[in-house]
Amino acid sequence: MSDVAKVPREVNPEVIEDLGNLLGDRITTTMAVREHHGHGEDYFAAFPPDAVCFPNSTEEVAEIVKICANYSTPVIPFGTGTSVEGHVTALHGGITIDLMQMNAVIEVNPEDLDCRVQAGVTRKQLNEHLRDTGLFFPIDPGADASIGGMAATRASGTNAVRYGTMRENVIGLTVVTADGRIVRTGGRAKKSSAGYDLTRVFIGSEGTLGVITEVHLKLHGIPEKITSAVCQFPSTADAVDSVILTIQSGIPVARIELLDSLMMDWTIQYSKLDQYESKPTLFYEFHGSEANVEEQTNQVRAIIDEFGGSAFQWASSTEERNNLWQARHDVYHACIAQAPGKQGISTDVCVPISQLAECISETELDTKESGFDAPIVGHVGDGNFHSIFLVDIDDEEEMKRAKDCNDRIVKRALAMGGTCTGEHGIGAGKIDFLIAEHGEAVSLMRSIKKALDPENIMNPGKVLRV
Numbered sequence: 001m002s003d004v005a006k007v008p009r010e011v012n013p014e015v016i017e018d019l020g021n022l023l024g025d026r027i028t029t030t031m032a033v034r035e036h037h038g039h040g041e042d043y044f045a046a047f048p049p050d051a052v053c054f055p056n057s058t059e060e061v062a063e064i065v066k067i068c069a070n071y072s073t074p075v076i077p078f079g080t081g082t083s084v085e086g087h088v089t090a091l092h093g094g095i096t097i098d099l100m101q102m103n104a105v106i107e108v109n110p111e112d113l114d115c116r117v118q119a120g121v122t123r124k125q126l127n128e129h130l131r132d133t134g135l136f137f138p139i140d141p142g143a144d145a146s147i148g149g150m151a152a153t154r155a156s157g158t159n160a161v162r163y164g165t166m167r168e169n170v171i172g173l174t175v176v177t178a179d180g181r182i183v184r185t186g187g188r189a190k191k192s193s194a195g196y197d198l199t200r201v202f203i204g205s206e207g208t209l210g211v212i213t214e215v216h217l218k219l220h221g222i223p224e225k226i227t228s229a230v231c232q233f234p235s236t237a238d239a240v241d242s243v244i245l246t247i248q249s250g251i252p253v254a255r256i257e258l259l260d261s262l263m264m265d266w267t268i269q270y271s272k273l274d275q276y277e278s279k280p281t282l283f284y285e286f287h288g289s290e291a292n293v294e295e296q297t298n299q300v301r302a303i304i305d306e307f308g309g310s311a312f313q314w315a316s317s318t319e320e321r322n323n324l325w326q327a328r329h330d331v332y333h334a335c336i337a338q339a340p341g342k343q344g345i346s347t348d349v350c351v352p353i354s355q356l357a358e359c360i361s362e363t364e365l366d367t368k369e370s371g372f373d374a375p376i377v378g379h380v381g382d383g384n385f386h387s388i389f390l391v392d393i394d395d396e397e398e399m400k401r402a403k404d405c406n407d408r409i410v411k412r413a414l415a416m417g418g419t420c421t422g423e424h425g426i427g428a429g430k431i432d433f434l435i436a437e438h439g440e441a442v443s444l445m446r447s448i449k450k451a452l453d454p455e456n457i458m459n460p461g462k463v464l465r466v
Helices: 013-026 031-037 058-070 121-127 147-152 197-201 236-248 262-273 290-306 318-329 329-339 355-367 396-415 431-437 441-452
Strands: 052-053 076-078 096-097 105-109 113-116 170-177 184-186 210-218 225-232 254-259 281-288 313-315 343-346 374-380 386-393
Touching: 013 058, 052 355, 052 396, 058 076, 058 096, 058 184, 058 210, 076 147, 076 431, 096 329, 105 121, 113 343, 121 147, 147 210, 147 313, 147 396, 184 197, 184 210, 197 386, 225 318, 236 254, 236 281, 236 290, 236 355, 254 262, 262 318, 262 329, 281 290, 281 318, 313 318, 318 329, 329 343, 329 374, 329 386, 355 374, 355 386, 355 396, 386 396, 396 431, 431 441
Parallel strands: 052 096, 076 096
Antiparallel strands: 105 113, 113 210, 170 184, 170 210, 225 281, 225 313, 254 281, 254 374, 343 386, 374 386
C-alpha cells in the first residue's frame, strides 16, 4: 500500500502519427478512453496514457512496439483492467496497448489436454468455448480477467489449492519484446530440458519485459462429480486449524475459502445467504469420481468434528454451487455496500500453511487496534488471505493508519517465511515490499529487466525501480 506518483515523460507527436498510419481508427487520443485505460480496480490516482491502440494480431503488436521503441516511448499492456496494484496506470505517459480485440481461441488439443489462445480471451470465454470438450481451465481469480493479464500477473484464485496457479498451467507464450521481436517460448511437449525457461521469466513480469500476445495453456478434465459445502466454526482459529490439518493430511480438496465472522455477516446481507449464521465459515468444493468425493468428504468431516465445525450444508446442484461461489467472489462488493463512499483496499499476503493460524490471528488483532473493521477472506488452502480496509482515500490520517497497518501485515508475513503478495502482484504499489522480500535478488531482476528492455519502455515504474 504505497503512494505512486506520475513521472512526466514527453511523448513525441510523431509516435501517434506513425501509429495512426499503421492502425487507422484503431488508435485513439480521446480523453474518456485514455482515462478508462489509466487505472485498474485500485485506489491509486489515475494517470492516462497519451493514446490507446487496439491491435488485432501479434504482428500488429510488434509493429506498435517497434514504433514506440524508435521514439523511446513507454508501452503499457492492458487487458480487462481488473488489476489492483497500479499495474496499468501510465506513470510515464506513453501508449497503452489494449489487447481485448485479440480474443480468438486459436487451437484446442483435447487428446493432449492443452489449448492456445490470444491474450484477450477471458477465462469465462475460454471455458464456454471448452464446454463441449469435457475439459476446463481451472484458474479462477474472481474477476473475468483476460488470459494474457492473468499470465502477466501470475494469477491464482479459489482453485489454486488443487490445480495450482498460472505458473503451473501455462506451458508456452508468444511475447513481443521491447525491440519488437516476436518470441515463442515453451512447447507442447510435457517436459523439456532445452535452454532457459523463458516462459517462467515472462509469467508474473507484469508487462515490464514484453507484451504477452498468445498463451498456451494446460487444460483439465471436468470431474465426474463436483459438490460444494459450507461449514461454520466457533472461531476463526478453529476454522483455520481445520484447514491446516486438511492440507497436511493430503486430502485433494479443490477449494477451501475462509470468511471470518464479519465478512460472513456482510456476505449474508449482500448475497442473501440467510440460511447461514454470521460465524467464521469455510466454503469447500470437492472434485472427483463419486467414490473419490465421498472419501474426501468423509475425511474432511472427521477433521471438522475435531474443531467444533457444524454439519455440512450442501450445495450439490449447479445453480446452488454457482450462487455460493458468486457470493464468495462478491465479497468486495459486500464490503463496499457497508460503507458507501469509501474505497476498499485489499491486502494480499501468503504464508506457509503451518503459520496461517498465527498470522491471521495477529492480523485480526492488529486491524482492530488500528481502528478498522477489516474483514478477512482467504484462499486458505494455500495460505493466502486478504484483509479489506474500508477507507476515505481523501482522509490523510485514515489512509496513514491503513498504510501503517498493512506494512505490519506484510512484515509479519515475511517474518513467517511468506510473501508480500500471494496473487495481486507488485505493480506500482508494492515495489518496496519486493525489496524487503527478496533483497539482493532484486538486483538480479533489475539486470534481467535492463537486458531485455534497456530503454525502460515496457510498463515503466512497475515491479522494479530502474
